[in-house]
Amino acid sequence: MNLQAVGASLAATREGLEVAGFSLQVAERNGRLSLTIGANEGACEECLVPKSLFLQMVRDEIAAAGEKVDGIDVVYPVDRKTS
Amino acid sequence: MIELLDPTREIGSGHMVYALRPSSLKGKTVGLIENTKYNSDRLLEMIGQILIDDYGVAKTKLYHKHYSSVPAHEEIITDVRKTCDFMIAGVGDCGSCSSGSVLDGILLEKEKIPSASIITHVFVNTGRAMAKQWAVPDYKFLVMQHPIANIPEDELLAKARAIVPEIVELLLAAPEAKAAA
Numbered sequence: 001m002n003l004q005a006v007g008a009s010l011a012a013t014r015e016g017l018e019v020a021g022f023s024l025q026v027a028e029r030n031g032r033l034s035l036t037i038g039a040n041e042g043a044c045e046e047c048l049v050p051k052s053l054f055l056q057m058v059r060d061e062i063a064a065a066g067e068k069v070d071g072i073d074v075v076y077p078v079d080r081k082t083s
Numbered sequence: 084m085i086e087l088l089d090p091t092r093e094i095g096s097g098h099m100v101y102a103l104r105p106s107s108l109k110g111k112t113v114g115l116i117e118n119t120k121y122n123s124d125r126l127l128e129m130i131g132q133i134l135i136d137d138y139g140v141a142k143t144k145l146y147h148k149h150y151s152s153v154p155a156h157e158e159i160i161t162d163v164r165k166t167c168d169f170m171i172a173g174v175g176d177c178g179s180c181s182s183g184s185v186l187d188g189i190l191l192e193k194e195k196i197p198s199a200s201i202i203t204h205v206f207v208n209t210g211r212a213m214a215k216q217w218a219v220p221d222y223k224f225l226v227m228q229h230p231i232a233n234i235p236e237d238e239l240l241a242k243a244r245a246i247v248p249e250i251v252e253l254l255l256a257a258p259e260a261k262a263a264a
Binding site: 012013015016017019020044046047048049050052053056057060061 | 150151152177178179180182205206207208209211212213215216229230
């Protein structure tokens with residue numbers, strides 16, 4: 001996985017998250033793409049789309065950029081609160 | 084207890100079949116489904132007034148969704164189907180509300196109501212993903228420049244004026260030759 005290229009392919013998703021007060025952290029863990037969404041102060045948590053939709057978006061963006069990933073893990077702010 | 088609502092579903096493939104379009108807006112009733120986001124109601128009201136003043140629309144009916152991130156509730160869908168000739172939904176200026184407004188348009192088109200969903204440019208990929216999940220990846224929604232919240236009245240009006248021609252075009256002519264009878 002070309003992590004830099006994959007990260008760049010997610011520019012649209014990143015912009016959408018940032019205008020709603022979130023951050024997007026991109027990493028590779030055990031060969032899988034790890035996407036961690038962080039909530040900044042005042043972030044609109046109800047603005048996050050369901051994970052299935054989020055995955056659809058990022059898969060489409062990665063594919064459109066011609067990149068390939070073996071798997072994607074998404075961590076939402078609420079996941080860290082409940083874990 | 085908090086009820087978690089997920090408007091997504093398994094992805095499928097297909098083509099959007101649009102409702103049959105009348106040839107004019109004159110004398111018609113337009114439903115406006117606002118998604119609870121700040122300024123959405125105001126912007127839709129401005130759009131509605133322009134449609135009345137410039138296109139001969141008889142009246143508009145403003146509906147308020149219960150939640151921005153889910154489709155309009157059944158009572159709204161039913162009332163639009165019974166009392167409106169067209170529907171405009173929006174304005175999606177966040178992730179979940181954009182996907183919700185796109186879904187409103189898809190559902191009303193399935194109910195044979197010519198519809199236009201509006202979201203802001205930052206969330207085009209969100210709207211497209213929702214359309215894909217509802218097996219209509221080619222569904223056409225309208226896009227305006229982000230943001231719509233926290234902008235002055237004159238800027239809001241300018242955005243309304245700018246998008247009305249696109250709304251009219253979409254309401255009167257389905258994007259492809261697959262209009263349902």
